[in-house]
Amino acid sequence: MVREKETTLYIGPQHPGITGNMMVKLKVQGDTVVSAATHVGYLHRAFEKLIERRNWIQAFTLLCRFCVPEPDPMELTYARAVEELDNREVPERAKYIRVIVMELARMQSFMLWYAGQSGSAGLYLTPQWSVGDRNYILDLFEDLTGGRIYHMYIWPGGVRRDLPEGWTDKTLRTMDYIEKRLDEYNKILFDNTIFQKRAQGVGIVPKDKAIEWGVVGPVLRGTGIKSDVRIDEPYEVYDKIDFDVPTQEGGDIWARALVRKEEVRQSIRIIRQAIADMPGGAYYNKVSNPMKWTVPAGQAWAKTESVRGEIGFHVTSDGGNKPYRVHVKGAAYTHGVTVLEKILPGQNIADVSFILNSLGVCPPEIER
Amino acid sequence: MENDKNSQKIVDYIGNFARKHSLFVLAYGTGCGAIEIPATMTSRYDAERFGIRGAATPRQADVLLITGYLSTKTLKRVIRVYEQMQEPKYVIGFGSCTVNGGMYYDSYNTINGLDQYIPVDVYINGCMPRPEAVISGFVKLQELIMAGKANNGEKYRENLEHYRSNQKKIIKNWKMPDYNW
């Protein structure tokens, strides 16, 4: 049904299919997208400007709000950048705790992605299940840090408090439960023929262009390139833990979905190992007075593997008690603008929201 | 239609009863609070048992949930969306940043105080509010509706000039149709 006439279709900012609050302006011929342009800025809070007005510790309240579905990788990356500037050692126990928190964050974010991916395909059963089960992980966070979504838990020099009593047992029980549930999700979503038909061959990121376009994380692994900050530049204790980095060939939505499906199982594996190997000792290399704390001048670049890919922090200090400049590179920064604009032309309108979810586009990370 | 607080007509009573138990929330996550909306709507907290469900377009919606801070760019869209909604309509301000700017009090791009720009029925404070808090905010709104005190649209129509002048102070390039219903 190709017609000559071009229609302009705005997906967003108010649209149920959009992830977060952004807008994709489409030129459409019949059902086919001819060109796409991303418009962002609806969530611009001037974080980077505000952080220049906060001191090093106060910045954490803003940091975790950079990308709402996964606040913890942001904290960790910033903390690592500051530790590099300050030459601050992190106790071994804190490193293990950080790994557990990171993987829990990955799992809860996976469950949101799962809901978004199947919801945008029109399957409303699994979102209810997975977002419901996500609450169990948030409960763990609540026990650990006091907050459901935003934790401000990881600090330069360690973590804010030790594990509560009985928390590891509860975590292991939750992992068992989630593992059981994942099988059920897979039966509903991944074994479904219609989902396979819709996901295969749609939204292809070409393998030869992927790295040049700045594609990272599961999207890059979905094209068959093995790239993961956790093994490329092992941070914390990821080099002591045994886990696989799954890859898939194809570069389409289906490949990305399979990568994520396997990744969350690896997260469970990592958490179990980390809990088993956890050493005792201190959990925090204390900063004497955080309100007056100054960090030596310099620049540091730290990166972390979040669920959507590499997150990088470029932190600059002028030796004062406030960050001079913090610049964040989120995974969605390239996915949501360059990659999206490049792969949308030629797709069906029905797949736009499907592709958005699959790329893991998170608008607050683009505009900050 | 007159809405006398002391003596409601039976028609009003029935209407309010229906309005109370059927709240269509516009699916517009304006800020980071939108992350708790899926949790509120799904299996553990299940807001649908109160008759709260999502609506895809502003024409069908009753409740505009402002989930968190509003940047000036979004404010323009929110006003447009709000004006498209059909009366009676309600606005819930969600999170501390809608009350007084919260942690973004000094940001050049987010508004402080939502009720300067559109009337607000219920504020839910916290950053971010838990799903229980969200549901309790909705219950509060239901109480207001039942008492006939939630007349957001009327308030906006009657004080349109006040709200317009506030809105135009922030939105520099005002290219929007007039509010005509």
Added chain:
Amino acid sequence: MTDLVKENILLNAVTSAFKIEGKVIRDRRVEVHADKNTVSSILLFAKKQLGYIHMNHMTCIDWIEQGEFELVYTIYHPVDKLTLFVKTRIDREIPVMENIDTIWDHANTYEREMREMFGIEFPGLVGEHDFILEDWDQIPPMRKEFDTHKYAAETFYTRPGREDAKDVREELSKRSGTVVPDFAKKYSRE
């Protein structure tokens, strides 16, 4: 980590080819300081010859006291796992920088943001001028001289505090009969 062999090889390759300064920061991190005119040729050299095909990041730091913007290009080698920073400084008064979105497509996004947030011009950059902000008529907001608090206080409505607002420390000490320690007193609301 150990002897930083790979890092030194990289440093030598870049510095000898372009006669520029540089140093190894730590394992996997190498930085070079370049003139603003050679940046694009260094990046092209690193991409085509050395295999630094992934551009992680591009940032701008406003050194208002020196009157300069510092631009940092962070590029990455997916096989050697090395990160190379190419740093350059441009004049703050005439902020013009070469456009590199022909080398990496996604540099376009970074440059559009910098144009909007710092007012740096990139000749030949395509894309709408309004990327994040809308109808912005002040100086570019990420510049250090822009005072966001003052602007916010002037532009937006500030809700007055509650009349019955109490100082938490004073109240708690009154209730529990303890004394507010000296160091905490300066944070108290007067």
Added chain:
Amino acid sequence: MEDLGLKIFGAILTTIMAFTVGMTYGGIVRKLTARVQNRYGPPVYQNFLDLLKLQSKKTNIAHGFMGHMAPVWIIIAAVTVLMFIPILNGNLWFPNLSFHGDLIFLLYMMVFGSLGMALGAGQTGNPNSAIGVTRGLSQMVGYEIPFVLALVALMIQFQTTSVQDLTQVQHETGVWNAFANPFAFLAALLASLGMFRYSPFDIVGAPAELASGPVSEFGGKYLGTMMSGGAVFAFIKLTLYVHLFFGGAGNPDDSGILATLAGIGILLVKTFLLYMIPVFYGWINPRYRTEQAIRYFWGWPTALGIVGVLWAVFFN
């Protein structure tokens, strides 16, 4: 004139029943869906509350004349079609006009509601509505083919186009058409998946793609009226299927109070069970793209429909 009075009374009763049953089924489906999704769910009467709320909205905006007329058109079409289908197998209380209409006429009339929707949505100027209407019409082209083939098979097999006669045949022989011509039945059943617009065939109002499709710009009373029309249409489709394939409900020879009530009971059971088929299918399936949906209908359902026709021609 007694006859006319009875007819009018029957017509009003039919409409009320169709509306109530349609709305209640919707509510039950919402409740069941919630239970499947691990939730408590809204009360069964939630749809009535929604409707009441929509009808008591104080402002209602219409985009031009057709936007105003579309919901009215839909409800007129719904009630008209309702009059022409047998409700209780020729029961004296619900005679309506079912003796006068035949299947071909019904097929035409059932498209009328969609046509009204299309015209109304076209006038709103919302691109989502326009795309939704196009998708709806494409999907209709898809499922009408197996559906018509199934009906043609029945018409050939029993040499009649009257719904009344088709029901009568089943009553007399005691064999349901679902068994008399299983291929036609299966074709019609698969077509019904598209007719009820649950996933995977909810492409018309797909929220993640088109906001809510054709009804994007309709709110308040208009949306409420459309909802009522939709409820009546659901009842019509179910009743028609029950009469075509499941032997109808009620005894044509006995119109006493008890027999009528029993007939209504049987009708409710049969329609509800039939309604559950697309609903069950919808719970666990994501949505097709438009061209995939059409390809689906032109695959197995159409093949089954053709086999059904051949069966009717050669084996009876």
